[in-house]
Amino acid sequence: MLSRRSFLLSTLAASSALPTLAYSQGASPRADDAPPTVLRLERRSIEVNGKPASVFGIRQPNGTFGIRTEVGKRFRVRVENGINEPSLIHWHGLTPPWQQDGVPGISGPPIPPGGSADYDFPLRFGGTYWMHSHWRFQEQLMMDAPLIIRDERDRADQQEVIVMLGDFSFRPPEQIFEELRKGDAMPPMAGMPQAAPAAAEMKGMGQGKGMMAPKSGSMSGGIPGMAMGAAKPDLNDVKYDAFLANDRTLADPEVVKVEPGGRVLLRVINSASMSAFHVDLGALEGELIAVDGFRIAPVKARRFPIAVAQRLDIRLAIPRGPAAHPLLAKLEGENKQTGIVLVAGGAQVSRIPGEASMASPALTLDLESRLRALSPLKPRKADRVHVINLTGEMMGYRWSLNDVAWTKDTAPLPLAKGERVELVLINKTPMPHPMHLHGHEFQVVEIDGKRFPGAVRDTVLVPPGRRVVVAFDANNPGHWAFHCHLLYHMEAGMFATFRYV
Numbered sequence: 024m025l026s027r028r029s030f031l032l033s034t035l036a037a038s039s040a041l042p043t044l045a046y047s048q049g050a051s052p053r054a055d056d057a058p059p060t061v062l063r064l065e066r067r068s069i070e071v072n073g074k075p076a077s078v079f080g081i082r083q084p085n086g087t088f089g090i091r092t093e094v095g096k097r098f099r100v101r102v103e104n105g106i107n108e109p110s111l112i113h114w115h116g117l118t119p120p121w122q123q124d125g126v127p128g129i130s131g132p133p134i135p136p137g138g139s140a141d142y143d144f145p146l147r148f149g150g151t152y153w154m155h156s157h158w159r160f161q162e163q164l165m166m167d168a169p170l171i172i173r174d175e176r177d178r179a180d181q182q183e184v185i186v187m188l189g190d191f192s193f194r195p196p197e198q199i200f201e202e203l204r205k206g207d208a209m210p211p212m213a214g215m216p217q218a219a220p221a222a223a224e225m226k227g228m229g230q231g232k233g234m235m236a237p238k239s240g241s242m243s244g245g246i247p248g249m250a251m252g253a254a255k256p257d258l259n260d261v262k263y264d265a266f267l268a269n270d271r272t273l274a275d276p277e278v279v280k281v282e283p284g285g286r287v288l289l290r291v292i293n294s295a296s297m298s299a300f301h302v303d304l305g306a307l308e309g310e311l312i313a314v315d316g317f318r319i320a321p322v323k324a325r326r327f328p329i330a331v332a333q334r335l336d337i338r339l340a341i342p343r344g345p346a347a348h349p350l351l352a353k354l355e356g357e358n359k360q361t362g363i364v365l366v367a368g369g370a371q372v373s374r375i376p377g378e379a380s381m382a383s384p385a386l387t388l389d390l391e392s393r394l395r396a397l398s399p400l401k402p403r404k405a406d407r408v409h410v411i412n413l414t415g416e417m418m419g420y421r422w423s424l425n426d427v428a429w430t431k432d433t434a435p436l437p438l439a440k441g442e443r444v445e446l447v448l449i450n451k452t453p454m455p456h457p458m459h460l461h462g463h464e465f466q467v468v469e470i471d472g473k474r475f476p477g478a479v480r481d482t483v484l485v486p487p488g489r490r491v492v493v494a495f496d497a498n499n500p501g502h503w504a505f506h507c508h509l510l511y512h513m514e515a516g517m518f519a520t521f522r523y524v
């Protein structure tokens with residue numbers, strides 16, 4: 024553990040921005056500063072499927088989950104670790120000095136039980152972000168919260184509604200990971216006795232229309248060397264007990280009162296550990312105005328894909344007249360769903376089943392290829408290109424980048440300050456991987472050989488067999504993580520770092 028003094032010294036050496044980060048037990052803020060916003064890491068109890076569940080939470084002393092602040096302000100936060108294990112919180116999508124990025128062993132040490140850490144850096148952009156633990160499997164146990172930075176898109180006549188999506192299991196995450204490694208939780212494969220009912224189920228699902236079989240029917244995954252083009256994507260490694268929207272299932276969903284004829288800014292955060300969804304607005308048409316916090320040319324639709332760790336800002340116009348408007352999130356490849364209900368004018372809320380009549384398709388890049396950034400990167404030739412193959416297999420649950428499963432001894436990928444960098448992400452596996460870069464926003468500039476000025480964002484989905492190129496400017500020197508945001512893939516080693524000073 025670094026002392027406060029040595030940490031400040033190393034921070035000062037690395038940055039001229041004078042951040043006041045201090046990882047030490049009981050450190051107090053500088054006397055000349057206003058008190059920072061306190062975020063407490065805590066244990067809490069929720070009810071899932073009628074049973075109590077012990078999970079984590081990140082709350083201010085007044086009970087607010089996470090933080091809402093404004094662009095242009097500084098992010099002045101003290102994290103207090105109130106749980107009986109180490110933790111460290113990552114500010115997903117923000118661009119802090121690297122020592123404040125919250126990745127244990129890369130940005131700095133974890134906060135010990137009873138300890139605290141102070142953060143102070145400028146907020147460069149508005150938008151919908153989130154925070155989550157980067158320590159072991161704490162994210163699976165809901166050590167996460169919204170991080171909203173208000174800007175001009177927030178209007179006085181518009182109601183903000185936040186939806187945090189999650190996947191929940193009563194099994195401890197360590198056990199889930201163990202089962203994945205041993206193959207206990209693997210899908211039944213062709214030739215195995217369990218495969219028969221699964222195959223029958225798949226046949227009953229109707230072919231074509233891009234409909235994907237549920238995981239139990241997916242026999243392609245886990246077969247190494249299988250031809251990518253012919254294989255159905257292998258989805259949903261983990262069998263979850265429930266899918267949550269703001270901590271609740273559809274058996275008892277959150278009901279939000281809205282004004283008939285009013286406007287809503289819906290901020291959807293996919294904080295699930297392993298699960299991608301389609302956000303289904305039902306009869307309402309939504310206007311997608313930002314992805315991962317960054318503005319895009321608006322896209323109108325009733326259904327939007329959201330991969331793990333991504334965010335969607337969607338404007339809704341609530342119809343006049345009393346009505347209940349369910350906002351659902353449908354698990355890709357299966358018929359499971361979760362969601363909340365907007366109620367205008369005291370309408371009755373009828374029960375929504377947790378299972379839809381039809382399975383949802385797998386996420387595609389159809390929307391991604393149509394997105395256009397409102398503020399794209401300046402066009403520029405890449406100074407450096409990293410080709411990063413997404414590699415691995417279900418067998419033994421081995422996941423890697425360029426066939427290297429990351430360890431502390433893995434050398435960082437090189438780049439240099441001031442460079443335009445392009446990452447060529449090629450998915451060689453039968454599973455989709457949502458890839459996240461820390462400390463920088465990137466722009467999607469190519470899909471399967473077609474160049475276009477796509478969305479600026481921080482997490483991009485690379486489906487099986489696809490090639491996605493993202494570009495970013497190396498403008499935030501430090502040591503940064505780049506990884507698949509599927510929690511158990513990351514833990515298995517689908518992770519790399521970039522280092523430049």
Ligand SMILES: [Cu+2]
Binds near residue numbers: 422456509512517
């Ligand atoms: Cu992955």
